[in-house]
Amino acid sequence: MxxxxxxxxxxxxxxxxxxxxxxxxxxxxxxxxxxxxxxxxxxxxxxxxxxxxxxxxxxxxxxxxxxxxxxxxxxxxxxxxxxxxxxxxxxxxxxxxxxxxxxxxxxxxFSPVRLVMRSDTRLEATPAGMKGRRIGVERGTVHERFLAEQFRDSHVMRYATQDQAFLDLRSGRLDATLVDVVIAQFGFLNQAGGRGFGFVGPDFGRDERYYGKxxxxxxxxxxxxxxxxxxxxxxxxxxxxxxxxxxxxxxxxxxxxxxx
CATH class of the missing domain: 3.40.190.10 (Periplasmic binding protein-like II)
Known part of the structure; x- marks a missing residue:
């Protein structure tokens, strides 16, 4: 900001x-x-x-x-x-x-952090469930570090902006993106382009090692x-x-x- x-x-x-x-x-x-x-x-x-x-x-x-x-x-x-x-x-x-x-x-x-995927996905939002899958993240964020260390078997795709990750998610070039819930809700899910997508899995923002208190x-x-x-x-x-x-x-x- x-x-x-x-x-x-x-x-x-x-x-x-x-x-x-x-x-x-x-x-x-x-x-x-x-x-x-x-x-x-x-x-x-x-x-x-x-x-x-x-x-x-x-x-x-x-x-x-x-x-x-x-x-x-x-x-x-x-x-x-x-x-x-x-x-x-x-x-x-x-x-x-x-x-x-x-x-x-x-x-x-508290700022929840979750994966956003297609609403009809059958993928599990876990490191094992996302093995080999492409997860988008904004470069330089805590989310990037979290994915690199916790989702090591996934392909972490780094973007200059979160909006670019949303575009690739919508087009099918990503399986998921990791993002603050508020940013996802107001910047994507509430918009026309976010139809058919939703939050999947737990709130990773509860991990104080990465996201604080x-x-x-x-x-x-x-x-x-x-x-x-x-x-x-x-x-x-x-x-x-x-x-x-x-x-x-x-x-x-x-x-x-x-x-x-």
Missing amino acids: RRRLAVAAPLSLVGAVALGQVAPQRLRIGFAVGYAPFSEIGTDGQLRGFEIDLAQALCMRLVVQCVPVILDFDGLVPALKTRKIDAIMASMSITAERQQAIAFSAPYY GIGVGLRKADANTLGHRIDDALATLRANGTLKALNDRYFNFDLVSLR
Whole structure:
């Protein structure tokens, strides 16, 4: 998610302050937009999406003023470290490598990873069942490493973009492609070209060796025991009172937020 640098502050994320009240503390949250339905800029110029709505709900629980800061994805961690932002909400996986540089909240959603094949396939979505079969994957992703190490007897076909893999899957040049469920659903299965295809097999995203521990709010390590604990408490409340599930259901017809 590398996006053009910009800054926006839609009214929906800025809490109103009643006359005579003290303005709440500001919380500058870094987003990487352009990844619908998680975060994007609508035709009205306002930020919208699952993570945008969740950020608003968190700020309300924390009684702080949300200030969104839109950055390229690879600029988020540097901005956090140099105190240009206070938190990151950009579908950032909690991985051991990232935890060496920053802290994370508890996960607020999990990104399932599954094989997409023709709906009438009789192939088993296992290393043995896919032996000798052609599986497409976007080059440079964690999915590529997963297939190379776990599906060694399959032919791993690498593509510059996931859309190219979808095209070859549709044309029959691939037997399957390994991809995030959200990307597959919105970028292929919901489109005309995705008719006759579907998810097959388990959620490989549960393998923490490759995919980490879910998606969390990125924080400075120095803030882990202060702001981090407050965000964890707020997330726990939003999960318990049904707000997190309601936000999930507003954007998705599958569950990304239930604890594993």
